[in-house]
Amino acid sequence: MTASPRIDFIYLSEPDMIRAGVTDMAACVDTMEEMFRLLHHGDYRMAGANNNSHGAIVLFPETSPFPDMPKATADRRFMAMPAYLGGRFRTTGMKWYGSNIENRARGLPRSILTFVLNDPDTGAPLAFMSANLLSAYRTGAVPGVGARHLARPESRVVGLLGPGVMGKTSLSAFMAVCPGIDTVKIKGRGRANLEAFLAWLDKTYPQIANVEVVDEIEDVVRDCDIVTFCGSGATGDPSTYPTVRREWVRPGTFLSMPALCNIDVGMEAPEIRKVLDNTGLYDAWYEENPKPVHASVPAVGIRFLDLAAEGRIDRDQLEDLGEIVAGEAPGRRDDDEIIIMSVGGMPVEDVAWGTVVYRKALELGIGTRLTLWDEPALR
Known part of the structure; x- marks a missing residue:
């Protein structure tokens, strides 16, 4: 019997994605935890x-002889991010990523994303999705997996540094795994962003009774149990990236860094645990980019690799989140250790x-x- 050559797929708009549960953060944290075991x-x-690349990227020049070619601005890029994931997922997919920080002046998100999910055997599309929320x-x-x-x-x-979309979803994940959170300290660049975040926070997490808007990065870090830097900005000069200083960090702090971040010499110390969300991703970035890589890839995990290359830290200090999730390396060992985790973002997550x-969505029609x-x- 010959299978039908007809190929159908489903289109999921952003409202469709919401109805299908894309904003269920607790379930998303559990799914990412399962994914990390497969990665390990x-x-x-x-x-x-190397099977670990973040994706293929198109960047634009500062100047061009072609008057219609887009010019470089902060975070202006196109990127294709493909991956295959096994286990119960056994699917392939690709996120198509267009980004320009100037979108905000147009009333648009900084990034506009779509995602295609494919059958891994035939290559046929299964779904085409709105992917900003995804x-x-x-x-x-x-x-959230890191905090767990x-x-x-x-x-x-x-x-929290950077009360934008990433700040909202990171805090949502922390709330899912640490429900006793009752205090948030926030630093942002613009009043409009701060006010939007504060309104969202009041509506979404009324149990957070104490909210403090601060002016300095030091105040974001001091006296916290969890710290996260979620701000966007220009790459190129790591001295301009938001920096964590050892003197600000109290014992027992977990620092989650999914955006631009640097560290001072005190944070290089071997007693500060340094975790990568996937060691292979950082090795691929390091292989593919000019050195020092932190100038072009602002994740703090790349700073760790630059430091190892300079002989300032031992590469063996670096830990892998998948190994921890799989139970083959320890999670938090005591109440006083300081742990900083780099979050690079991977297409396997999408x-x-x-x-x-x-x-x-299929189940619910x-x-x-x-x-x-x-x-x-x-044919």
């Missing part, structure tokens, strides 16, 4: 000969959460069914 055991593939929630969920294993369970105080949302072809014109 090697049941995945990403781009590049990406935002999977990004925030990874700090590396923060003190009784954590109460969160310090595949994991995209697959869960897609299957829920959500989405618009589209036809690629009844029969292919060429």
